[in-house]
Amino acid sequence: MTTNQIPFLAQARTLHGQLRASRETAPAAFVRAVLQQVASPDSYAPIETSRGRFFVAFNERGVSAIDEAADETEFEDWFRGRLGRRARRVDALPRRLEHPLRRRLEGDRRARVRVDLSGITPFERDVLEKTAHIPHGEVRPYAWVAREIGRPRAVRAVGTALAHNPIPLVIPCHRVVRSDGTIGQYGLGGPERKRQFLTEEGVPLPELQSLAAAGIRYLGSDTTSIFCLPTCHDARRTTARHLVTFRSAEESFAAGYRPCMHCRPVAAQVAA
Amino acid sequence: MCPELPAHLADDLDAGFECLVRDHADLVYGLARRMIRDHHVAEEVAQDAFVRAYRALGGYPEDRIRALRPKAWLARIVLNLSRNHLRDRPAAGVPIDDVTETQIRGDGPADPADLVVRREGVVRMAALLESLPPRYRRAIELRHVQGFSYSELAAAMDRPVNSVKSDVHRGLALLRASLQAPEALPPARSAAETLEPRPPTRLQAEGAALA
Incomplete structure (x- = not known):
């Protein structure tokens, strides 16, 4: 080893030591903050639509909540209270989500939006999943949802679950109405808003109300001998000449009619 | 230190991930800090790196997790995120001597x-x-x-x-x-x-x- 290499080696050792010593440690709360975020992976951002401004929370599974909060704090508090976890504000919604979601919020029935229903009870999930299948432009009674999910006596609980629907408009809780023809309550802006959304979808609300007032529950067609809920698309394309009205399921059965397989106006075992 | 971290992650993602974060917090934070001046931003980027790592692990098949080299994998994630961040927002001028005592490595009270x-x-x-x-x-x-x-x-x-x-x-x-x-x-x-x-x-x- 030549002498001029020795200072060089000494310096290298020092430099190496200095580099090792310059290693930084994460702040004290870092690990906890990371684990918290992983436990609550929802983000949220506002979206402007023709129906107003909404805050939308989402995660990798889909949209998890929509609300018309006045500001971020209100939305965060509501979200945490409703779903028991935290949502983190981000600059904007991912584009692949924003486009179909805006169309859906503005009433486009074809827009497909993925949703995440974690953080709610299994009963609430059953109610919302069933409600999600009610077609655009049609309505179902609360009792219908209760019966369809196998809990025919839980009509009020269905109402409560729908009132707390975390994803209104995407899950169309506004399409669930009272059996007496009145439209019932609505979480996102009250009954007037519900009436407006249903009218925009083409639901003939005054007609439904006069049917209900006359005690008519079902409509049938004398060409097919099938009876339906009044807003079922099968009932609505029946011409006036062939339209038959029924006040109860028993009356329909007595007339030799069977229930529609699309809108399922009565429970399967009654039909059998 | 957690031995056999990839196996731990493959067997129980959530418990294994906590181990992964504890063992590699300094590495991920240190790398972000070296690439990004503002230490608040660096901390956010480092957190984001772990969140992305967690989501990625959730979608990996088991054999891929078992073959993982955690240090290199995490370093790559945080370096890429830092680079993206700098590309979108060129570094803000935070003075370099903004180094707090807690961020200096040391064993016990000095x-x-x-x-x-x-x-x-x-x-x-x-x-x-x-x-x-x-x-x-x-x-x-x-x-x-x-x-x-x-x-x-x-x-x-x-x-x-x-x-x-x-x-x-x-x-x-x-x-x-x-x-x-x-x-x-x-x-x-x-x-x-x-x-x-x-x-x-x-x-x-x-x-x-x-x-």
């Missing part, structure tokens, strides 16, 4: 005087490293600050082993040159340098080493 000396060393080294082009800064940080092997370094930077070896070598040469002539420290990096659209050519690198 003599305050000793702490001051150490702190000065850390600040000086941070300034020196910051003067390096990002490519060399990454290589030196991983190899000589975080103690990566060359094979881990190559995996983290997604480049051949010999290329990263020469990056480390040139980076060290630049550092030594700066140490010998502190007044000749290159000016603080500009946004354009930070972007580094392509690595410097050999001639440019050697030119810088001679400067």
Whole structure:
């Protein structure tokens, strides 16, 4: 080893030591903050639509909540209270989500939006999943949802679950109405808003109300001998000449009619 | 330390992930901090790196998790995120001596005087490293600050082993040159340098080493 290499080696050792010593440690709360975020992976951002401004929370599974909060704090508090976890504000919604979601919020029935229903009870999930299948432009009674999910006596609980629907408009809780023809309550802006959304979808609300007032529950067609809920698309394309009205399921059965397989106006075992 | 971290992750993602975060928090934070001046932003980027890592793990098949090299994998995630961040928002001018005592590595309570000396060393080294082009800064940080092997370094930077070896070598040469002539420290990096659209050519690198 030549002498001029020795200072060089000494310096290298020092430099190496200095580099090792310059290693930084994460702040004290870092690990906890990371684990918290992983436990609550929802983000949220506002979206402007023709129906107003909404805050939308989402995660990798889909949209998890929509609300018309006045500001971020209100939305965060509501979200945490409703779903028991935290949502983190981000600059904007991912584009692949924003486009179909805006169309859906503005009433486009074809827009497909993925949703995440974690953080709610299994009963609430059953109610919302069933409600999600009610077609655009049609309505179902609360009792219908209760019966369809196998809990025919839980009509009020269905109402409560729908009132707390975390994803209104995407899950169309506004399409669930009272059996007496009145439209019932609505979480996102009250009954007037519900009436407006249903009218925009083409639901003939005054007609439904006069049917209900006359005690008519079902409509049938004398060409097919099938009876339906009044807003079922099968009932609505029946011409006036062939339209038959029924006040109860028993009356329909007595007339030799069977229930529609699309809108399922009565429970399967009654039909059998 | 968690032994057999990949197996732990494969068996129980949530418990294994907590281990992963505890073991690698300093690494991920340190890398973000070295690439991004603002320590608040660096912390956010480091957190984001772990969140992305967690989501990615959730979608990996088991054999891929078992074959994982956590250090190199995490380093790659945080370096890419830092680069994206700098691309979108060129670094804000936060003074380099914004290093707090808690961020200086130490074992147990230290003599305050000793702490001051150490702190000065850390600040000086941070300034020196910051003067390096990002490519060399990454290589030196991983190899000589975080103690990566060359094979881990190559995996983290997604480049051949010999290329990263020469990056480390040139980076060290630049550092030594700066140490010998502190007044000749290159000016603080500009946004354009930070972007580094392509690595410097050999001639440019050697030119810088001679400067």
